[in-house]
Amino acid sequence: MKPFRILGGLFLLAPFLASATGTVEVPKGVWEGTLGTKAIVACFNAEYPSGSYFYKQYRKAIALGRSEKDSFWHEGGETGLWALGPGKGTTLTGTWKNVKGTPVTLPIQLNLSDATDSDKACASDGYAGLLEAPPKIETGKKEEFAAGRSFRRLRFAGQETIELSGPEPTLAAINRELRRDFDTSKDTIKEYFDKRREFLGRVGVPAEDENTADPSYWTSQWLSIRNYTWTAGTGRAGISWFYRTWDLQTGKQVDLWTWFASRQPSPNAPGPGPIATSGGSMTPKLRRFLFRHAGIDPSKAEENCEFNYRQDAYYDLTLEAKGMRFAQPDFGNGCAIEIEVPYADLGPVLTPAGKAAVRRIVESPN
Numbered sequence: 001m002k003p004f005r006i007l008g009g010l011f012l013l014a015p016f017l018a019s020a021t022g023t024v025e026v027p028k029g030v031w032e033g034t035l036g037t038k039a040i041v042a043c044f045n046a047e048y049p050s051g052s053y054f055y056k057q058y059r060k061a062i063a064l065g066r067s068e069k070d071s072f073w074h075e076g077g078e079t080g081l082w083a084l085g086p087g088k089g090t091t092l093t094g095t096w097k098n099v100k101g102t103p104v105t106l107p108i109q110l111n112l113s114d115a116t117d118s119d120k121a122c123a124s125d126g127y128a129g130l131l132e133a134p135p136k137i138e139t140g141k142k143e144e145f146a147a148g149r150s151f152r153r154l155r156f157a158g159q160e161t162i163e164l165s166g167p168e169p170t171l172a173a174i175n176r177e178l179r180r181d182f183d184t185s186k187d188t189i190k191e192y193f194d195k196r197r198e199f200l201g202r203v204g205v206p207a208e209d210e211n212t213a214d215p216s217y218w219t220s221q222w223l224s225i226r227n228y229t230w231t232a233g234t235g236r237a238g239i240s241w242f243y244r245t246w247d248l249q250t251g252k253q254v255d256l257w258t259w260f261a262s263r264q265p266s267p268n269a270p271g272p273g274p275i276a277t278s279g280g281s282m283t284p285k286l287r288r289f290l291f292r293h294a295g296i297d298p299s300k301a302e303e304n305c306e307f308n309y310r311q312d313a314y315y316d317l318t319l320e321a322k323g324m325r326f327a328q329p330d331f332g333n334g335c336a337i338e339i340e341v342p343y344a345d346l347g348p349v350l351t352p353a354g355k356a357a358v359r360r361i362v363e364s365p366n
Helices: 171-179 186-203 256-260 284-294 303-309 352-363
Strands: 003-006 009-012 029-035 038-045 050-055 062-065 073-075 080-084 091-098 105-114 138-146 149-156 159-165 210-218 222-230 239-247 252-254 315-319 323-327 338-342
Touching (some): 038 105, 038 186, 050 186, 138 210, 149 210, 210 315, 222 315, 222 352, 239 315, 256 315, 256 352, 284 338
Parallel strands (some): 159 210
Antiparallel strands (some): 003 009, 029 038, 029 105, 038 050, 050 062, 062 073, 073 080, 080 091, 138 149, 210 222, 222 239, 239 252, 315 323
């Protein structure tokens, strides 16, 4: 079952189950009141028992759902349990207790504030609208890649890129280029909030696509970044990724496939996305060279793996510490081909530009 990103962690994309003892009574609608002494807003969807709440001070949704084991409403991450009494008109009371540590019990007192859309109350203006604010760029903590080289994650409306810090003078221009990854258009921001509301109405919490950006190779000469996306609510078909590589002497992006003449278009790329600089199919000459290097005989491929040995099979091409790697997406069937060739052995298939680039890698490994 695919987890999706919510604010504050991961959550399972599935409706909470009704209690084994019978039909769950759902306090439909949007409710405002207090948990202990803190002001909160809670919502409960009527289509199936799901919901969430947030502290007005923080405005970050905490999931609420039922399980087959008991009659409590469980917080996402099992941080607390809600025991709610039957609703009395527009009033709802109960208790909260923690799950770990010293036992603590707090009173819950709520009043119905919005009952206009009880089926999907968590997606209503009375709840989701309170969680929405114009998005701004959020900056993460510094993460070290290697000695003297670090980066910070930047997020905007569910999108992610990175900001690099290191000794290379061209990083300033690359950072500006990476900031342009953010799509700040009105349509994109609307789509972002629409998706959050869709999941609020389905499972009680606002989901986001899982987007990450990470440096995968970084020396004084070259930089590669991997962007990854897993679309919320989807399986493997919603996964896509791409790599980009920059020449740190010039600050310009480079296409690694041009070091081997060129790649061929591949219809077998792993999902949508700007993969033009990272993946494709190998030319016949390159394919023959790599298969000889790895001792692969296509005529002996297992029947269920024949697709991987075809001329148009998709490969990612990446820089590694000791060589260049040609790797197919791994779908868990044991068929994926991955070949890494040491830089010193690549000469027979490199273009003049490729030979010059590899020479820089070998002569300046750090």
